Amino acid sequence: MGNVDYDDYPCSGMNVDESVHGVAIPPPQPFLKSMKYSMKETFFPDDPLRRFKNQPASKKLVLGLQYFFPIFEWAPSYTFQFLKSDLIAGITIASLAIPQGISYAKLANLPPILGLYSSFIPPLIYAMMGSSRDLAVGTVAVGSLLMGSMLANEVNPTQNPKLFLHLAFTATFFAGLLQASLGLFRLGFIVDFLSHAAIVGFMGGAATVVCLQQLKSILGLEHFTHAADIVSVMRSVFTQTHQWRWESAVLGFCFIFFLLVTRYFSKKQPKFFWVSAMTPLASVILGSLLVYFTHAEHHGVQVIGELKKGLNPPSLTDLVFVSPYMTTAIKTGLIVGIIALAEGIAVGRSFAMYKNYHIDGNKEMIAIGTMNIVGSFTSCYLTTGPFSRSAVNYNAGCKTAASNIVMSIAVMLTLLFLTPLFYYTPLVVLAAIIVSAMLGLIDYEAAIHLWKIDKFDFFVCISAYMGVVFGSVEIGLVIAVAISVLRILLFVARPRTFVLGNIPNSVIYRNIEHYPNANRISGILILKIDAPIYFANASYLRERISRWIDEEEDRIKDTGETILNYVILDMSAVGNIDTSGISMLEEAKKMVERREQQLVLVNPGSEVMKKLNKSSFQKDVEGNWIYLTVEDAVRACNFACKTNPKRDESEGWNNV
């Protein structure tokens, strides 16, 4: 029984060993077995093969098919009720997809028709392969802008539109290839390194930049900077004040107002979600009629013009695999691929959480990747699961990925029969649709939440925002990832250490700063190390431990207590250690002994114990000064102290 207060025992008569728990040396594990375990945890944390266990071969085949094509899982149990719901949701998102598709294609410096193409083929692929029931597939504003601006650095989209288009297909192909490979090789955790805070800042920044870009269409400007940062855009806007067209601007602000009011209304009254979902299409129709009847296209209001009728032409042969363009396409593809993936997976996960079902990140990556690869062969550019469209899908009551099929069919019909209707659609309406969608992405509430809970996360968020707005989308992304990773490294490089004290009337020892009622034990300094001990923090910890001892000795000198005899290191939170860490412990031990004190370790975990056992540390301490709990260690120290008041005489003493 370890449940005794050590004060109950007269020190000299106490047989410490009876109640003290030793630290076990973990059973040795063959190298290959532990390696296999780490590999599994790293790449298969979700254990996807679990359901395949103990199944006949035919069942395994079906399960495998269902794994890659979830449609085989849900289609057999598809009901008429589901169809009704999916039909409504599909039509709703199609009415949003058509104007958004056209708008975003313009954002990427691509022909508007590509936006429609991209809402036809990819949703079909996703409906078969995707595991989310709520994700609505389509192009995204940030991805479009990023792709457009990165490719424009290499090829001028106005001077060489054909090459630019082909590069866009190629970049989409590589984006898809990356996404699918990440999923196949189970490297999905790379996406996790984009922290939530970084994404909030990055998305907000990108939305701001996209809004600013719309000033071109809203003010009816002919020439505009290709750069996306706020300084260039503002210079471009204010050096051309004489070119501003008031007709266009008035129209633009009216539509933005209209869109925002309906969105606000729908937010207040969730059952009227369809009002805000339909508004973009209504705006397009309204705008087109207005231009048609007033002939505003001759008065400074730019219109879309002719859209080619017909379905997606094949584009497999358009892919560019020659340098120097291919390098640009690969670079662009990798960056936009990761960004699109992060958005798609985050959106999928959020809605899965609302509806309590599970989404497999790696499977999603394969689905999104495949839809982009196939898309790049059929004149589509980068698609993923945009938040706005998926939210509408969810609100419209979609039940399965079949709503994507419905949307796809609606877009197909538009492509086949309705494209001429968009001739008179004013660009300014498209700009208004983008602005109103983007304003929703500037999530200042999330930023405030970050500030409240974690200042560092807020710093990451605001840096990403500033990086995007004042630099470029890539700079913002690099800053966000770099700061996030730096934080992890700093956490490991500067682990917290703190002094533990005994909580009155218990055997519990806790941080004395957190629990001010915890009492220090006289003559013993108890330290807790709060992180793994690695090369990156080994020398810091050595210095910090030495400083703790200095400070404790100063304190003791001031209060006139007994001298410091023992330094206890609580290793409960030390999850792992490397060879530098082992050396650090050996050095710390020497340092403590030089001060005529004894170093005591408490509760090293299995990894730590295994390595200590192999090193010379274990031999040095003769296995005696390692205990399972702080309480045991304190009792052993007190016992040793009382039986041998002059500790230097008791060197090599064993508490047998």
Next chain:
Amino acid sequence: MGNVDYDDYPCSGMNVDESVHGVAIPPPQPFLKSMKYSMKETFFPDDPLRRFKNQPASKKLVLGLQYFFPIFEWAPSYTFQFLKSDLIAGITIASLAIPQGISYAKLANLPPILGLYSSFIPPLIYAMMGSSRDLAVGTVAVGSLLMGSMLANEVNPTQNPKLFLHLAFTATFFAGLLQASLGLFRLGFIVDFLSHAAIVGFMGGAATVVCLQQLKSILGLEHFTHAADIVSVMRSVFTQTHQWRWESAVLGFCFIFFLLVTRYFSKKQPKFFWVSAMTPLASVILGSLLVYFTHAEHHGVQVIGELKKGLNPPSLTDLVFVSPYMTTAIKTGLIVGIIALAEGIAVGRSFAMYKNYHIDGNKEMIAIGTMNIVGSFTSCYLTTGPFSRSAVNYNAGCKTAASNIVMSIAVMLTLLFLTPLFYYTPLVVLAAIIVSAMLGLIDYEAAIHLWKIDKFDFFVCISAYMGVVFGSVEIGLVIAVAISVLRILLFVARPRTFVLGNIPNSVIYRNIEHYPNANRISGILILKIDAPIYFANASYLRERISRWIDEEEDRIKDTGETILNYVILDMSAVGNIDTSGISMLEEAKKMVERREQQLVLVNPGSEVMKKLNKSSFQKDVEGNWIYLTVEDAVRACNFACKTNPKRDESEGWNNV
């Protein structure tokens, strides 16, 4: 008293609260105060201002002067005894410094005389500013090779030797600037990111490469590749077999044998350390005499030739600050600066540990940086504290940095009067000196030690070695740092979680794999998370926790125990958490509740508790399901379970 077995209490009659310890919400800290604390821990972990506290202004001035110029600390108490020891040590290291200096300068494609210049001025600076008593300053093989090969990528040293020389000064200047700034801005911890394992592999690889390079001199080849990798060197050697000079080769291998034998002898008999220290100079004298009398310089044995008499000429005006060369110089300077710093600091720390005194990393950086900046103005190139020379210094019994002054004076006398004596020194002797020094750097024993204790560290080491040998020194360095950092990131991205069980007859709960005698508690799953919860691992942990519950439920089904009612998360080792981590906990709670179970947290640290308190998590659980120890949590669960056997009815229940 928390020291009671819960079985002693009849569940229904027990007032849980009496013996259960609540988790305190840490006292609120003003943002600025906690920010100041983190900053201090990050940049001033050694608390350098501690000694300045409560001192009069004049004393503060003296202390400040002593801080930057430790010579003011030790010089006043310098004794004649010290002088005697330092004199012997200084002369010994000078006898090593002269041939090594000449050899390493050739390794850097620089005029041999620079090696002597670099052993004159920098040691004087270090003697004033350095805090190590054992470091002997001079040029280093790896740094010389790295600098020579990086600069040779930009400027051909044989075609344009003058520009090459000026670039070397410029690179040295930037290296010094970087080193001094790292020290001044207290960023010394950057050096810690070069792990011991990485340095062992990197140094071994560099030593191998340097040895291979010596085949040029040993075989007497005129033309040789500038690349340093093993493939290029071997190709260069074996395509010129008809150019091999046997005279040179025989001489070379004789001297290598001589040097190795004396070193082996000195190692066995430490008091004859001076034998191996003097051998290089003896070899130079022997070799020169041999050539002088046999006129071997006409028979394929290359000699140094003329060395300019006189002290270092100023080189301040030689520094190159024009592009494109400046970029190369900066890049080279940064990389060799970091490498040199890592070696100098590691060497200084090791000897300080032997002699039990303290070295301040940041102060050392300022000293090493200043000596390189001043060096670049006085025709010196990159210097640091090489291991071999410092070891000889230590063995020769040096007492203070004054031994550097003695060496400096000896080198000065050589420069003034003895340079003509080196005319006939054969290059092959210098090559032999380098080879014998480098063979000592290939630390295969350390590699075996790494393999035994930590396989991953061994992997880092061997990757760095391979990178240097088959790629280049830079590639090896990048690989080593990248893998080391990746390991930290992987540790955070894939933290260990394990099931805790109760150790019989105690209130202790430990990992059931580490302690096979620990018992699971029926109906309760106790998990411990072994790392901070960050964005990088939040989704992994969510999935892993869900899998643990699945596995536990499967196990329960097999054994027919009671159903799983509680999931306890032991947060003792969770040192920190960010907003993604808080969201993860919220999601995990929802997930657990969906399974009609209750999530219980145990012992969240102060950082975690602070953030939980600000988030909605705390409100959700109503502050009830957080306990200070696992034991408390288990008792509370058992109590709740027995009083309310159907747990779903007890929702919102408070254990007041």
